[in-house]
Amino acid sequence: xxxxxxxQNWTIIWQYTLDNVLLGLLPPLIGLAISLPVGISxxxxxxxxxxxxxxxxxxxxxxxxxxxxxxxDYTGLGNLTVIIALxxxxxxxxxxxxxxxxxxxxxxxxxxxxxxxFTQVRRMIRVELxxxxxxxxxxxxxxxxxxxxxxxxxxxxxxxxxxxFFIDGEQRDYPTEIYVGFALTVLLAILCDLLLVGARALxxxxxxxxxxxxxxxxxxPVVTEA
Amino acid sequence: xxxPSPTLRGGAVIALAATASxxxxxxxSSSPSSNPLSGGSSNGSVVIGSANFxxxxxxxxxxxxxxxxxxxxxTDKFNIGSREVYYPEIKKGTxxxxxxxxxxxxxVIVDKNSTAASTTDVNAALTAGLPSTLEILNSSSxxxxxxxxxxxxFATAHHLxxxxxxxxxxxxxxxxxxxxxxxxxxxxxxVPGLKKNYGLxxxxxxxLDESGPITIKALQDGTVQAAxxxxxxxxxxxxxxxxxxxxxxDFAAENVTPxxxxxxxxSTITDTLNAISAKLTTAGLLQIDTAVIVNHDSYxxxxxxxxxxxxxxxxx
Amino acid sequence: MxxxxxxxxxxxxxxQWQGQDSIQVRLLQHLGYTGVSLLIAALIALPLGLxxxxxxxxxxAVVNVTNIWRAVPTLGLLILVVVxxxxxxxxxxxxxxxLAIPPVLVNTYEGVxxxxxxxxxxxxxxxxxxxxxxxxxxxxxxxxxxxxxxxxAAIFVVATATIAAQPGFxxxxxxxxxxxxxxxxGEVAGGAAVIVVLALVIQxxxxxxRRLAVPTGLRLxxxxxx
Numbered sequence: 001x002x003x004x005x006x007x008q009n010w011t012i013i014w015q016y017t018l019d020n021v022l023l024g025l026l027p028p029l030i031g032l033a034i035s036l037p038v039g040i041s042x043x044x045x046x047x048x049x050x051x052x053x054x055x056x057x058x059x060x061x062x063x064x065x066x067x068x069x070x071x072x073d074y075t076g077l078g079n080l081t082v083i084i085a086l087x088x089x090x091x092x093x094x095x096x097x098x099x100x101x102x103x104x105x106x107x108x109x110x111x112x113x114x115x116x117x118f119t120q121v122r123r124m125i126r127v128e129l130x131x132x133x134x135x136x137x138x139x140x141x142x143x144x145x146x147x148x149x150x151x152x153x154x155x156x157x158x159x160x161x162x163x164x165f166f167i168d169g170e171q172r173d174y175p176t177e178i179y180v181g182f183a184l185t186v187l188l189a190i191l192c193d194l195l196l197v198g199a200r201a202l203x204x205x206x207x208x209x210x211x212x213x214x215x216x217x218x219x220x221p222v223v224t225e226a
Numbered sequence: 227x228x229x230p231s232p233t234l235r236g237g238a239v240i241a242l243a244a245t246a247s248x249x250x251x252x253x254x255s256s257s258p259s260s261n262p263l264s265g266g267s268s269n270g271s272v273v274i275g276s277a278n279f280x281x282x283x284x285x286x287x288x289x290x291x292x293x294x295x296x297x298x299x300x301t302d303k304f305n306i307g308s309r310e311v312y313y314p315e316i317k318k319g320t321x322x323x324x325x326x327x328x329x330x331x332x333x334v335i336v337d338k339n340s341t342a343a344s345t346t347d348v349n350a351a352l353t354a355g356l357p358s359t360l361e362i363l364n365s366s367s368x369x370x371x372x373x374x375x376x377x378x379x380f381a382t383a384h385h386l387x388x389x390x391x392x393x394x395x396x397x398x399x400x401x402x403x404x405x406x407x408x409x410x411x412x413x414x415x416x417v418p419g420l421k422k423n424y425g426l427x428x429x430x431x432x433x434l435d436e437s438g439p440i441t442i443k444a445l446q447d448g449t450v451q452a453a454x455x456x457x458x459x460x461x462x463x464x465x466x467x468x469x470x471x472x473x474x475x476d477f478a479a480e481n482v483t484p485x486x487x488x489x490x491x492x493s494t495i496t497d498t499l500n501a502i503s504a505k506l507t508t509a510g511l512l513q514i515d516t517a518v519i520v521n522h523d524s525y526x527x528x529x530x531x532x533x534x535x536x537x538x539x540x541x542x
Numbered sequence: 543m544x545x546x547x548x549x550x551x552x553x554x555x556x557x558q559w560q561g562q563d564s565i566q567v568r569l570l571q572h573l574g575y576t577g578v579s580l581l582i583a584a585l586i587a588l589p590l591g592l593x594x595x596x597x598x599x600x601x602x603a604v605v606n607v608t609n610i611w612r613a614v615p616t617l618g619l620l621i622l623v624v625v626x627x628x629x630x631x632x633x634x635x636x637x638x639x640x641l642a643i644p645p646v647l648v649n650t651y652e653g654v655x656x657x658x659x660x661x662x663x664x665x666x667x668x669x670x671x672x673x674x675x676x677x678x679x680x681x682x683x684x685x686x687x688x689x690x691x692x693x694x695a696a697i698f699v700v701a702t703a704t705i706a707a708q709p710g711f712x713x714x715x716x717x718x719x720x721x722x723x724x725x726x727x728g729e730v731a732g733g734a735a736v737i738v739v740l741a742l743v744i745q746x747x748x749x750x751x752r753r754l755a756v757p758t759g760l761r762l763x764x765x766x767x768x
Contacts, residue, residue, distance in 0.1 A: 002522070009524055022248055029245040061745040062738050063701035065718055069734035073545040073727070077311070145612045152615045156708060156722065158307055166618040167305070170625055170709065171280050172519045173439035178625065182618045189613030199240070310725030408723035411563075430562050433710065433720055440710050443628045 002176040012164075013180070020161035020188060024148030027083055028140055031090030038091075039098025040124065049099060060092035064150050068157050082154040089150070090143035097139025101132025134207065137200040144196065145189045152185060270492035271299040275312050275321035278305045279436035280525075281370060281458060281515050285325035285482060287529040291540035292498050308409055309334055317357060322490035323499070328352055328365055329478030330372070330415065331485065338414045343475035349483070363484040363499050366506035368458075371480035372406075372416065373469045375455040377445050381468040391471045392424050395452065399426040405444050406454030408433040415476055416454060423476040428452075458508065460516040482506055498539065505536040545731050552732030563716070565736060571712040572740065575634055575703040580696055582635070583642035588688070591650025595684070596676050604651050611644035616702045624709040634703075634711050641702055642695040649691025653684025682757050689755055693748035700741055714740065 006013065042049040059067075067085040075081045105128045113127045129136075155163030165181025168174070201207075272293065276286035283304045294300050303321055306312040313335055315321040328348045332340050336355035342348045345365055352362050374392045381387065386394060395402070404426075410416035411431055420426040432449065434441040437456040444450045446465060455462060455469070457480075462469060484499045510532065517528040534541025552558060558565050594600045619637045627633050657680050665679045681688075707715030717733020720726075753761075 005522070008527075025244065026248040029241060029248065032241065033245065058742055058745065061697045061700075061741045063704040063715075063741060065701070065704050065715065066734040066737040066741070069718055069730050070545050070738075073548075073731070077307075141609070142612065145609065149613050149615045152617050153705065155305075155617070156719070158305070158311070160305065162615065163617060164305065166615070166621045167278070168280070168283075170440070170621045171435065171438040172522060173442075173625060174522045175622065175625060176522070178618060178622045182615060182622065185615040185618065186610065186613045190609070193609055193613075308723045308725070311722070314725075408720040411720070412724050412726070433716065435710065439625060440629065444710075447628060449629060 001179055005176050006180060013184070016161050016164055017184060017188070020148060020151050020185070023079070023082055023086065023151035023154060023159070023161055024144060024188070025192070027086035027147050028090045028094070028143035030083075030087045031094045031143060032136075032140065034087075035091055035094035035098050039095050039102065042095065043099050043102040053096060053099075056092040056095055059088055064089065064153055065156065068153070072157065077158045079154075079159055081157060082151065082159045086147045086150060089146060093143045093146070094136070094139045097136050098132065101135030101139075102128055104135055105131045130204070133203050134200055137196055137203075141193050141196045144192045148189045148192060149185055152181070270490065270495045271301075272322040272490050272495060273301045273303050273320065274323045275306050275315060276304040276325065277309060277312060277436075278307050279438070280518055281456070281511070282325055284514060284518055284525050284528060286323075287525045288502060288533060288540075289323060289325060289484065289499060291526070291529050292502055292533060292538055293495060293540075295539035296494055296498050298492075298495055298498075308407075310409065316485060316487055317360060319359065319487045319489065322487040323495075324485045326362070326483050326485040327370060327480040328362065328483045329480040330413070331362075331483075333414050333478065340478075341475075343478045345479040345481050348479050348481075359488055361486060361488055363486060363496055364503045365481035365483040366503035368482045368506040368508045368511040369480045370456050370458040370482065370508075370511065371477045372454050373457050373472070373477065374404075374420065374452055375445070375462065375467045375469045376452050377448070378466040378468065379448075380451055386468055386470065388468050389471060390468075391473050392420065392426070392476070393473070394470070396425050399428050402428050402451040403430050403432055403449070404428040404452050404454075405432040405434045405441055405450030407436045407441075410454055415478070419476045423474045458512045458515050460512065460520050464520070482511065501538060505538065510536075546735075548728045548731035549735035552728035553735065558732065568712060568714050568716055569736065569740070572700070572703055572714045575638060575706065575711075575713055576696065576699045576744075579635060579638035579642055579699050579703075580692070583639045583695060583699075584646055584692065586639075587643045587646035587691075588650055591647045591688075591691075592654055592676065592681070594647075595651040595654025596672075596680060598655055601651060601655060604648055607644050608648045611641070614641065616641065617705050617708060620702070620706055621709050629710050634706055638699050638702055638706075642699050645694040645698065646688075646691040649687045649694070650684065653687030653691075654680045656687070657683045683760065685755050685757070686752065686760075689748065689752035693745070693752070696744055696748060697741070700737075700744060704737055 038052070042052050064085055067088065068081055071081045071084055075084060109127065109131065110123065113123045118126065151159075151161045152163035152166060154161055155167050162181045162185050165177045165184075169177030169181065274286050274290050274293075276282045286302070286304055290300050290302055306315060306321070309330070312321065312324060316324050328345065332342065332348050332352050332355070336352060340348075340351055342351045349362060349365060356362070374395065376384075376386060381390075384394075384398065404417070404420075406416060410433070412418070417428070417431055432444065434444055434450070434453070437454065437459050441450075441453050441455060442459075442461045442465065445453045445455070445467065455467065457469065461467065482503070484503065486496070486499075514528050514532050517523045517531070518525060523531075530541055532541075533539070553565075561567075591604075594604055616637070619641070620634075623633045623637055654676075661679060661683070662675060665675050670678065703711075703713050704715035704718070707713055707719045714733055714737045717729050717736070721729030721731075721733060
């Protein structure tokens with residue numbers, strides 16, 4: 001491991017970090033924007049969720065490289081293909097998170113809100129979504145960490161990020177470069193994971209001091225069939 | 227009246243702001259090496275591309291540094307992919323300069339059946355056959371061609387030396403595994419060409435990498451018995467591999483030649499590139515390849531050092 | 543719809559079904575990589591997960607492992623191993639097994655540790671030994687999550703085996719890597735199509751297995767509680 005390589009190549013390290021941040025964060029955010037309305041609809045309409053969940057599970061099972069390939073025909077070899085593919089992956093994770101989160105709101109709480117005069121919309125925004133935040137953020141953590149790690153695959157279709165360090169290290173038989181790319185990916189992912197945990201703490205002040213369920217941290221959101 | 231819930235609103239605002247800034251970043255991102263201070267478009271504005279292997283990235287870096295030093299506005303778009311991937315880009319002009327190898331450019335893109343072998347013949351065929359938007363500039367004397375190479379152990383076992391010919395493999399071929407870059411199965415001078423010119427039908431083909439460490443290792447440990455190793459690969463010398471002669475010119479001349487998109491060219495650009503080609507020799511190329519591949523120097527450092535040693539613009 | 547057109551054209555050409563680069567050969571290689579790795583990972587992770595879950599020790603470490611697991615760039619890991627050790631049997635086996643262990647381990651742990659304490663009390667009250675408690679109560683209740691862990695691992699290993707083609711291994715990913723190198727979209731599309739079908743079939747297999755494995759009583763109970 002040649003530590004001097006790092007300061008020598010700082011410019012490209014920084015550039016590819018920015019690129020990987022973009023490819024790792026934008027898809028989950030877009031995914032969240034889409035899965036909120038979709039998830040809310042699924043939680044409200046009994047018959048809608050099973051097919052949506054089935055579709056999400058199916059798409060989640062497909063290797064990301066294959067998803068890139070299917071998209072290349074429509075969006076070419078570039079950033080857009082990678083972003084769309086990772087957004088689809090995030091959707092597969094986030095829609096079930098939103099639905100599970102909303103379903104985890106205890107019925108008595110919902111009823112109390114209605115009794116206090118909340119309309120359905122207000123109840124959703126002021127009561128149900130905030131209570132669903134822990135589960136939704138758990139889903140976001142999975143989506144963000146997965147996207148950051150999968151972004152490096154983009155190199156295979158010409159989209160440079162940390163993947164460059166793996167391939168260039170491979171071509172020059174230079175493990176140092178590969179280690180750096182590896183470490184950067186994992187560190188960036190852990191950093192974003194911690195930021196999301198912090199966000200959860202900020203957004204749920206009522207839950208501070210109480211232990212959150214382990215399952216919110218670990219379980220993949222593609223849980224059981226509805 | 228119930229007080230508004232700040233947490234969800236706060237969360238939504240943060241998420242929106244983050245998304246917006248990322249989208250803006252995505253739309254407006256440009257490569258790190260485009261220098262806003264490097265003169266206006268009076269000296270030209272180009273996109274330099276490269277194939278996805280170190281030597282080509284190094285050559286592109288040399289072009290890039292020299293042109294920037296001459297005040298040209300340069301955007302780097304390295305590591306696009308194999309020729310089959312980057313050629314469509316330069317043909318339509320999204321890339322303006324690529325360091326090419328005239329022989330394979332001819333047989334892969336322009337004329338599969340060409341038998342031109344010498345530098346002059348190959349360049350003449352290229353000039354005649356390239357589309358009107360593209361042209362080649364002057365070739366350098368430096369060559370990096372494909373080859374059929376075997377390990378030292380294999381050569382000794384079968385009494386082969388560096389003056390042996392590829393034809394000497396013909397009786398052995400059916401028991402040999404041949405390794406090379408994935409595109410070798412379809413390239414007309416690779417697996418098909420070896421069969422046509424030398425009657426070699428290998429037992430099987432093993433797709434590896436672009437004459438990189440995976441190919442080298444496979445050759446060393448005997449996973450493949452012969453491989454397509456590019457002739458300026460440093461490990462040929464360091465690992466004592468034996469490259470077989472190609473008397474029938476299955477592999478044509480492979481001079482490093484800039485392929486350019488005509489509409490983007492100015493005289494400053496073409497003069498600078500021709501000056502580089504005039505100074506680039508095979509020995510020099512092998513030397514900077516070794517610096518980058520074996521010594522792990524950065525591409526920029528190796529390029530700058532070469533430009534400086536040759537008295538060209540862009541040297542540090 | 544040209545992705546499908548390209549894929550179909552390539553798939554129906556007889557050349558694709560002959561020789562060492564044929565679909566049968568690549569498919570068998572892919573199944574081999576996946577099956578062997580999954581089996582070994584299960585042999586390691588299932589007993590470990592059962593033990594950790596039963597005795598409830600080491601849960602914290604196990605939980606945090608998943609976050610890091612998802613962050614690992616699989617392309618980087620594969621390249622690192624190949625550059626260091628060459629294209630050997632262990633070079634593909636080790637990364638795939640290492641990557642398959644965490645989901646199985648965590649979900650098994652979750653499943654066993656999450657068993658209702660009242661249930662365990664009742665079992666102990668009935669005179670069950672520790673061993674009986676594990677096998678007659680904890681494992682059956684944990685089966686849904688255990689199956690989920692295996693399914694998640696399978697999806698992950700199939701995807702990683704696809705990527706393994708980049709540093710030079712076989713499997714269905716070969717078509718994508720080779721096709722991209724020769725700009726042969728037919729090969730790329732055809733390969734991706736086969737991979738998608740394989741992924742969906744494996745998904746279906748695990749869903750079916752789960753249905754078989756979950757004890758009837760639990761399944762009926764879950765359905766009625768909705």
